[in-house]
Structures are given as C-alpha cells and as structure tokens.
Amino acid sequence: MEHIDLEKAIELLIENTIALEQKEERNILESLGFVLGEDIYSPIDNPPFSRSPLDGFSFNNKISKNVSQNNPKEIDVFSEICAGDFLEKEVPFGSAVRIMTGAPIPKGCNCVLKQEEVEFNEENQTVTIYKEMKAFENFCYQGEDLEKGTLVIKKGELITYNHIGVFASIGINKVHVYKKPIIGILSLGNELTMPGERLESGKIFNSNLFTLASRLKSLGLESLIFNPLLDNINIVSDFIEANIHKVDLLITTGGVSVGKMDIMHDVIKKINAKRLFWKVNIQPGTPVLASVKNNKIILSLSGNPFASLVNFELLGRKILEKLSCNGIKSTYTLKAKVSGNFKKKSIKRRFIRAQYINGDVFVNNDKHSSGMISSLLNKNALIDINPGNNGLNDGDIVEVILID
Amino acid sequence: MEHIDLEKAIELLIENTIALEQKEERNILESLGFVLGEDIYSPIDNPPFSRSPLDGFSFNNKISKNVSQNNPKEIDVFSEICAGDFLEKEVPFGSAVRIMTGAPIPKGCNCVLKQEEVEFNEENQTVTIYKEMKAFENFCYQGEDLEKGTLVIKKGELITYNHIGVFASIGINKVHVYKKPIIGILSLGNELTMPGERLESGKIFNSNLFTLASRLKSLGLESLIFNPLLDNINIVSDFIEANIHKVDLLITTGGVSVGKMDIMHDVIKKINAKRLFWKVNIQPGTPVLASVKNNKIILSLSGNPFASLVNFELLGRKILEKLSCNGIKSTYTLKAKVSGNFKKKSIKRRFIRAQYINGDVFVNNDKHSSGMISSLLNKNALIDINPGNNGLNDGDIVEVILID
Numbered sequence: 016m017e018h019i020d021l022e023k024a025i026e027l028l029i030e031n032t033i034a035l036e037q038k039e040e041r042n043i044l045e046s047l048g049f050v051l052g053e054d055i056y057s058p059i060d061n062p063p064f065s066r067s068p069l070d071g072f073s074f075n076n077k078i079s080k081n082v083s084q085n086n087p088k089e090i091d092v093f094s095e096i097c098a099g100d101f102l103e104k105e106v107p108f109g110s111a112v113r114i115m116t117g118a119p120i121p122k123g124c125n126c127v128l129k130q131e132e133v134e135f136n137e138e139n140q141t142v143t144i145y146k147e148m149k150a151f152e153n154f155c156y157q158g159e160d161l162e163k164g165t166l167v168i169k170k171g172e173l174i175t176y177n178h179i180g181v182f183a184s185i186g187i188n189k190v191h192v193y194k195k196p197i198i199g200i201l202s203l204g205n206e207l208t209m210p211g212e213r214l215e216s217g218k219i220f221n222s223n224l225f226t227l228a229s230r231l232k233s234l235g236l237e238s239l240i241f242n243p244l245l246d247n248i249n250i251v252s253d254f255i256e257a258n259i260h261k262v263d264l265l266i267t268t269g270g271v272s273v274g275k276m277d278i279m280h281d282v283i284k285k286i287n288a289k290r291l292f293w294k295v296n297i298q299p300g301t302p303v304l305a306s307v308k309n310n311k312i313i314l315s316l317s318g319n320p321f322a323s324l325v326n327f328e329l330l331g332r333k334i335l336e337k338l339s340c341n342g343i344k345s346t347y348t349l350k351a352k353v354s355g356n357f358k359k360k361s362i363k364r365r366f367i368r369a370q371y372i373n374g375d376v377f378v379n380n381d382k383h384s385s386g387m388i389s390s391l392l393n394k395n396a397l398i399d400i401n402p403g404n405n406g407l408n409d410g411d412i413v414e415v416i417l418i419d
Numbered sequence: 420m421e422h423i424d425l426e427k428a429i430e431l432l433i434e435n436t437i438a439l440e441q442k443e444e445r446n447i448l449e450s451l452g453f454v455l456g457e458d459i460y461s462p463i464d465n466p467p468f469s470r471s472p473l474d475g476f477s478f479n480n481k482i483s484k485n486v487s488q489n490n491p492k493e494i495d496v497f498s499e500i501c502a503g504d505f506l507e508k509e510v511p512f513g514s515a516v517r518i519m520t521g522a523p524i525p526k527g528c529n530c531v532l533k534q535e536e537v538e539f540n541e542e543n544q545t546v547t548i549y550k551e552m553k554a555f556e557n558f559c560y561q562g563e564d565l566e567k568g569t570l571v572i573k574k575g576e577l578i579t580y581n582h583i584g585v586f587a588s589i590g591i592n593k594v595h596v597y598k599k600p601i602i603g604i605l606s607l608g609n610e611l612t613m614p615g616e617r618l619e620s621g622k623i624f625n626s627n628l629f630t631l632a633s634r635l636k637s638l639g640l641e642s643l644i645f646n647p648l649l650d651n652i653n654i655v656s657d658f659i660e661a662n663i664h665k666v667d668l669l670i671t672t673g674g675v676s677v678g679k680m681d682i683m684h685d686v687i688k689k690i691n692a693k694r695l696f697w698k699v700n701i702q703p704g705t706p707v708l709a710s711v712k713n714n715k716i717i718l719s720l721s722g723n724p725f726a727s728l729v730n731f732e733l734l735g736r737k738i739l740e741k742l743s744c745n746g747i748k749s750t751y752t753l754k755a756k757v758s759g760n761f762k763k764k765s766i767k768r769r770f771i772r773a774q775y776i777n778g779d780v781f782v783n784n785d786k787h788s789s790g791m792i793s794s795l796l797n798k799n800a801l802i803d804i805n806p807g808n809n810g811l812n813d814g815d816i817v818e819v820i821l822i823d
Contacts, residue, residue: 043614044644047633061793062623068790070678097650097680099609101621115678117610117722117790119621130677160791167793175823176637177795180630180724184623184792188615205503206521210447211592217505217523219466219588226584229451233580240448246501273534274474274519276501318521320584386472386521387564388588389465389571391581419579 016292021364024295024305025333028314031291031307032337035263037194043182046174048235049192050342055168057185060158064101064119068155072133073124074111076148084145092140096121111142120154127153161185173342196338198236199262200227202243203251203269204318205276209243222388223268223316223323230327234343236335246276252285259308264334266327269318271302279304279315288313296402298363299385300326319385325366325397328418346416348399351376357407359383361400369415371396376415378407395419420696425768428699428709429737432718435695435711436741439667441598447586450578452639453596454746459572461589464562468505468523472559476537477528478515480552488549496544500525515546524558531557565589577746600742603666604631605645607655607673608722609680613647626792627672627720627727634731638747640739650680656689663712668738670731673722675706683708683719692717700806702767703789704730723789729770729801732822750820752803755780761811763787765804773819775800780819782811799823 016027038052067073074090082088093110096102098117106112106123113135114120114127126148134143161167167185168178174192182190207221208214221243231238239262244251246269259265270279271293283290288308295303299322304315312334316323328346335343351371355378359365368391369378376398382390399414400407407413420431442456471477478494486492497514500506502521510516510527517539518524518531530552538547565571571589572582578596586594611625612618625647635642643666648655650673663669674683675697687694692712699707703726708719716738720727732750739747755775759782763769772795773782780802786794803818804811811817 043629044632044636047636059618062790063618064621068788070676070681095679097609097678099611099621099650101619113679115680116676117608117623155788155790159788160786161793168796176630176633177792177798179633180626180728181793181796183614183629184626184724186612186614186616186618186624188613204521205501207503208590209592210587210590212590214463214467214590215505217468217503219521220590222584222588225447225587226580228448229580229583232448232451246503272474272520274501275499275517276519320588324584382564384472384559384563386466386559388581389565389585392572392585394581 018294018296019292020296021329024292024330027291028305028312028330028334029337031312032334033310034337034340035194035196036340038191039194040189040191043179043188043190046190046192047176047179048342049174049195050340051168051170051172051174051178052191052193054166054170055182055187055190057161057163057165057167058187059185060163061161061185062155062157062159065157066155067114067116067118067120067127068153069127069129070115071127071130071153072111072142072144073114073120073127074106075108075124076126076150076152078109079144079146079148082144082147087143087145089141089143092142125150125154129153171340193340193342195236195342196263196335197261198231198238199241199258199265200224200238201241201254201265201267203246203267203278204243205246207243222320223318226320226324227266227268227327234335236343246270246278248278248281248285251278251282255282255308255313256286259311263311263338265311265313266331267313267315268323271304271315271317283313296363297325297329298361298365301363303330305330317385320388321368321391322385324391328397328416346418348414348416350412351415353378353407353409353411353413355379356409359406361402361404364402365400366397367400368394369396369398370394371415371417376413422698422700423696424700425733428696428734431695432709432716432734432738433741435716436738437714438741438744439598439600440744442595443598444593445596447583447592447594450594450596451580451583452746453578453599454744455572455574455576455578455582456595456597458570458574459586459591459594461565461567461569461571462591463589464567465565465589466559466561466563469561470559471518471520471522471524471531472557473531473533474519475531475534475557476515476546476548477518477524477531478510479512479528480530480554480556482513483548483550483552486548486551491547491549493545493547496546529554529558533557575744597744597746599640599746600667600739601665602635602640602642603645603662603669604628604642605658605669605671606647607650607671607682608647609650611647626724627722630724630728631670631672631731634728638739640747650674650682652682652685652689655682655686659686659712659717660690663715667715667742669715669717670735671717671719672727675708675719675721687717700767701729701733702765702769705767707734721789724792725772725795726789728795732801732820733770750822752818752820754816755819757782757811757813757815757817759783760813763810765806765808768806769804770801771804772798773800773802774798775819775821780817
C-alpha cells in the first residue's frame with residue numbers, strides 16, 4: 016500500500032507485530048521497568064506476626080480496668096522484647112513486657128501503651144500505668160498488610176520501585192518477567208561519517224543512529240547498533256539476511272525516497288520481505304517504509320534527522336508497545352494552547368517540533384526543516400497539524416504529542 | 420535542632436550538601452541522563468556544505484529565465500552527484516547536474532529543480548525544464564542548522580536523547596559530564612531478613628533497602644547496597660567509619676526513634692558526625708535524623724517502609740538535586756482535586772499516599788499505616804495535609820507531590 020493515512024499505517028504495524036512472550040527470571044533489583052510475567056501471590060502473612068507499632072509496654076488490657084491518672088497501677092515487667100526477638104512463653108496475667116517498635120506482641124498481651132505515658136522503674140522492673148487500655152489498642156495485626164495467599168500483583172504490570180519494595184516485603188527475591196525486545200539500528204548512506212572521525216568533502220556526520228539509540232535507551236531499551244552501511248543493494252541485503260535473527264525489530268534510516276540511491280525498495284525485494292506500506296500521509300517523514308521479514312518488522316525511516324524521529328515516535332513506538340507486552344508506552348495526545356505562531360500552510364498532515372509546558376505549547380517559525388536537528392534541543396512535543404491548515408496563531412487549541 | 424519544620428530541614432540539608440564537581444569524559448551514547456560539564460561549541464558548519472533537499476537537477480537559475488510550460492528548455496547534464504559525493508569541478512554555465520537528496524550543490528549552481536517536474540533523457544544525458552527558478556530555490560545553505568563556533572549547548576544542561584543527536588551531528592563523540600553521586604544504602608535492624616532467605620520467628624523481610632535502591636535506579640542513580648547490619652552501636656559505627664569514603668551520600672534506615680534499639684543517636688556521636696537535626700514536624704517519618712561526617716550527609720530514615728519513602732522523597736531528593744548539580748530533580752507540588760475521602764484528623768503536617776491522574780487525586784481510608792507497604796502499589800503521589808486538618812473530602816483542592 017502507498018500513500019496511506021497514519022492510522023492505517025499504525026493498524027498495519029500492530030497487526031504484523033508479534034508480542035514477545037519469552038520470559039526470564041530476574042533478581043528483583045534488576046526487574047525495574049520490566050513487565051511482570053507471572054501473578055504474584057503472597058507466600059506469607061505480612062506482617063508475619065502481630066507487632067507493636069511503638070516503643071512501650073504490652074499487657075492484657077483487662078488489668079488496666081478503671082486505671083486512671085488518679086488511680087494508677089504498678090505492674091511487674093516480666094521481660095523485654097526488641098524487634099527481631101521472639102518470646103515463646105506466655106506473659107502471665109497481671110504482668111507486662113517492655114516492647115520496642117516492630118517486636119512481636121507476645122502471647123497473653125493484647126495492647127501496647129506508649130513509653131512516654133508510663134513511669135518505668137528499671138531497677139525494680141516495674142511499670143506504673145495511668146490509663147485504661149482497650150483490647151487491641153496500638154496493635155498491628157498479623158497479615159494486616161497482606162494475607163498469605165492474596166493475589167498481590169498481576170501478570171502484565173510494569174514493575175516500578177514500589178512493586179520491588181512489595182516483592183521484598185513478602186520475601187520474594189526473584190520474579191519472572193517478559194524479556195525486553197532487542198532493537199537493531201542500521202543507518203544507510205554513502206554520505207555518513209561517524210562522529211569523532213574525519214569529515215571528508217561531501218560527507219556529514221551520522222546523527223540518526225545516535226538519536227535513535229539514545230531515544231530507545233531513554234525508553235528503557237538497549238539497542239543493537241550496527242555499523243552504518245553504504246548505499247549498496249547487495250551489501251545491505253546480505254547484511255540484513257545475516258543479522259535479522261539477532262533482533263526483534265529492525266529500524267533502518269535512509270534510502271527510502273525516490274532517488275537513485277534509495278535502495279531500500281530493492282533491498283526488501285531481494286531479501287523477500289513483504290512490504291506493508293510505503294509513504295504515509297504525514298510531513299515530515301512521508302517516505303517511511305515498513306516491511307516484514309521472518310515475522311519481524313523492518314521499519315525503514317527517512318534519513319532526515321527530524322523526519323526519522325517523527326517516524327519513530329509515531330510508528331516505531333506503536334510497534335514497541337505491542338512487542339514489549341505494554342512495557343514501552345506509545346505516544347499519547349494532549350490538548351494545548353499555542354503560544355507564538357507558525358506561519359506555514361500545511362497541505363498534508365504535518366508534525367512540528369515545539370515545547371509543551373503545563374497546557375501551553377510554544378512554537379516559532381525558526382528552523383523547522385526536517386534536515387535540521389539543533390532546533391530539537393529543548394523541544395519535548397510535536398504539534399499535530401491538520402491538512403489544509405493555514406498556520407498556527409497564538410491562542411489556538413491544538414493537539415500535541417509528548418516526545419520527552 | 421529537634422522538632423523542626425520541613426522547610427527548615429530542607430534548608431539545613433541544602434546548606435550542608437556539597438555539589439559534586441568532579442567530571443569524567445564519556446562516549447556520547449553513555450552520556451544520557453548526565454549533566455553536561457562543558458560548553459559545547461560547534462566545531463563545524465552544519466550542514467558542512469550547501470546541499471540539495473531533494474532529488475532533482477541543479478543549475479544556475481539564470482539559465483531558466485523565461486522558461487515556462489510553453490517555453491521549455493533542454494539542458495545538457497554535466498554530471499551526477501549523490502549524497503556523499505563531491506564534485507570538485509565547476510558546472511559550466513548552461514549545464515545542469517543530476518543531484519540526489521543530501522548531495523552538495525556544486526560550484527556554478529544555485530538552485531535545485533525537483534525530478535518530478537522535469538523530463539530526463541538518460542540516454543542523451545539531457546534534461547528538459549518547464550519552469551523559471553529563483554536563485555537559492557530548494558537550496559539548503561552551509562551552516563543553516565549550526566554555524567561553526569556557535570555555542571550549541573551550555574554546561575549544566577541535563578543530557579537528553581536530542582542532545583546526543585546534536586553532539587553526533589557536529590562530529591562530537593565524547594563529552595565531559597559531571598560524575599553522578601554514589602548513594603550508599605545501609606539498613607539496620609535485628610529483625611531484618613533478606614528476601615529469599617528463611618524467615619525466623621520475630622523477623623520480617625527487609626523491604627526498605629529494595630524500595631530505596633530501585634527508587635534511586637528509577638531516578639537514574641546506581642546505589643551501593645551494603646549488607647544490612649544488626650542494631651549494635653560498635654558494629655554500625657565501625658562500618659560507617661570504614662565505608663563512608665565509598666559514597667557521596669549515605670542513607671540509613673531504622674534506629675532513629677526513641678526506643679532502646681534506636682542506636683543511630685549513639686552511632687553519630689561515636690563517629691563524631693555533626694547532627695544537623697532530629698525529628699521533623701511531619702507524619703509519617705517524624706524521627707528522621709540528619710548528620711554530617713567528612714563533609715558527607717548521613718540521612719537516617721525511619722525504619723517504617725512508607726515513612727522511609729516519605730523521608731527520602733521530601734528530604735533525600737533535595738540533597739540529590741544539589742549533589743548532582745541538578746541532574747536529579749527534587750519533588751514538586753501540583754494542585755489537585757480530591758476524589759474519595761480520608762477521614763483521619765491530622766495534628767501534625769501529614770503526607771498520605773494517593774493516586775494522581777490528570778488533576779484529580781484519588782484517596783481512600785484504607786491501609787495508611789506507615790508500616791504498610793502493599794498500599795503503595797499504583798500510588799504515584801503524596802497529599803500534603805496541613806496540621807489541624809479534619810479530614811479530606813471529595814472535591815477538596817489539595818497540594819500533591821508526585822513520586823512516580
């Protein structure tokens with residue numbers, strides 16, 4: 016299909032993306048940002064025993080009946096329990112234990128009185144209380160956070176730091192997660208020179224490879240960075256045939272337009288990939304090409320830096336969302352009010368770079384060419400401009416897509 | 420100082436934090452999320468030469484004077500230039516070159532006519548044009564993105580994927596960045612068992628270590644995880660003395676309240692640390708303790724899981740922001756509308772866990788105890804409740820702090 020709408024292109028990509036269902040076991044500290052691959056049930060009551068929420072004295076509340084400021088009562092202190100201790104014996108009725116925060120409330124006791132509210136005679140091991148206590152006052156129940164057997168976290172949730180804290184709290188140190196997809200990035204172009212190398216006449220530095228690899232990294236994905244290749248059908252075809260098994264998605268840049276060096280059309284024929292679409296009705300990035308080889312998508316982006324980023328954000332992230340079992344979120348749209356203006360008419364649907372801050376989107380007329388990259392600095396949004404638009408003016412309400 | 424307000428505690432922490440000014444050189448692909456430690460000037464014009472933005476034919480526009488649909492002109496094609504090529508020779512006046520997107524516009528030419536708008540006779544190597552061209556029509560100027568010597572990115576900026584793309588585009592493959600701080604995490608408590616190990620009577624699993632380490636990771640920081648220690652003044656003091664040189668900030672959990680096992684007070688005396696404050700007028704996390712040893716802050720958090728997280732978000736991130744030269748952002752406050760209610764009265768300033776979605780903050784009365792952790796799942800915000808508040812009701816406007 017050629018010259019299709021963005022929504023159709025997305026539909027075709029999602030239809031042809033196979034979610035990666037392989038799992039691996041990871042230490043919980045290494046599971047941040049992964050998608051949980053199993054339901055987690057609590058193997059214990061948490062807390063595992065009834066415990067004291069404060070430093071004080073624990074006893075059976077009945078012995079405090081009618082105790083008050085004017086009718087205090089002195090009680091024997093039977094023992095002392097700190098967090099981590101465990102008292103096997105039952106506390107005799109009429110006695111108390113000195114208890115610290117987090118320590119198990121022993122058998123025979125059902126409340127805790129704060130140490131600031133009593134008088135403790137350490138020498139005699141007695142405590143004077145001035146207050147009647149209710150049963151289970153200052154008493155944290157066994158299992159009040161989580162009962163043994165509760166379904167705590169469902170398969171498919173994205174693991175955050177709070178999930179990791181909860182795993183640890185119930186004793187789980189390893190979890191099964193979905194493997195993250197591996198994304199190959201291959202840039203094509205006789206003109207490309209790697210940064211750090213000497214720039215010969217007619218050459219430019221390769222920026223797409225670096226923008227895309229670090230963009231993937233910012234989304235939590237590592238990429239497999241291939242050495243850039245020259246615009247040669249045989250070289251590129253052989254390379255893809257030999258390397259596509261290493262990745263779950265292959266992103267290429269360059270070689271997709273109509274010129275003599277736009278070799279990707281011949282490459283996908285040569286490697287027997289199935290073309291899904293070529294040319295999407297958006298600007299920049301119209302000539303984006305998508306194909307499928309060995310059940311894997313090859314997404315071939317425009318070689319222009321801004322166009323390739325737009326292609327990736329609008330299309331690549333949709334693929335990643337499905338591929339990663341929702342581990343990577345695709346872009347979403349917000350309404351925003353234009354501040355500044357953009358004077359160009361748009362024949363096609365157009366995406367321009369802008370800065371979104373809290374409901375406002377700032378735009379100017381400078382440096383929008385798709386070959387320009389420096390004007391991406393401090394931009395965090397794309398404005399989605401409808402075909403036929405005559406320009407954006409201060410105060411217009413527009414749709415923006417965050418790309419930060 | 421004891422029983423101080425949150426703002427005062429923050430002030431003391433910032434005052435006593437020394438920003439880490441050490442730098443290191445990193446490959447640009449490994450610089451994501453670091454703070455740039457140098458001003459970056461463009462070493463080249465970008466693009467390095469004037470180039471064609473499309474596939475077509477380039478010539479001196481004067482030869483197209485009065486050319487139109489009814490008055491076409493056939494021109495000799497002198498040569499062909501693809502991206503990456505460079506034509507040394509000047510194109511003779513009256514001739515054209517076939518030029519591909521990204522190729523340098525050769526001497527003698529000043530415009531590019533789209534290949535879709537001409538008739539190219541490949542055999543005779545002539546092109547027929549039907550249009551008068553303006554000087555510099557479809558012409559990308561050398562340096563139009565960045566001129567050589569321009570200050571492109573200032574020292575102190577946080578490096579995003581767009582920065583990395585721009586570094587690459589001007590040939591820079593390594594940059595100097597500020598080193599990231601190393602955060603040590605030490606949890607204290609006789610009751611603590613590591614997840615995966617067997618839980619003995621009276622013990623609980625250590626969750627703080629895991630919550631904090633993965634929280635730091637989610638903020639882009641690696642932590643140095645120390646083995647948990649028992650509540651023993653000598654052991655803990657010796658350990659801190661021996662290991663504090665390895666970290667830029669030491670976070671400890673537990674041992675800061677008023678009980679018998681709250682050893683951190685004695686530990687900081689023993690190691691001659693200077694106490695900055697103890698007890699902040701917030702709930703949970705009141706007993707947080709801060710001290711300074713060898714110009715490094717030791718932030719000693721409550722041992723209760725939710726309290727320690729609140730302490731970290733409100734206080735720890737303020738330290739990290741300064742320590743990291745603004746590489747880590749501290750929390751910020753938003754207004755939100757309460758959905759649900761929270762019935763408890765607040766004597767002190769209180770922070771409760773809640774879920775913030777686009778202007779609304781969802782809260783209920785369940786599981787707010789600071790010892791509970793499972794109710795942190797799917798919470799991404801703290802509601803900041805003023806002292807004296809009688810409870811939150813549906814529709815109240817409150818201040819929330821995002822902790823996602």
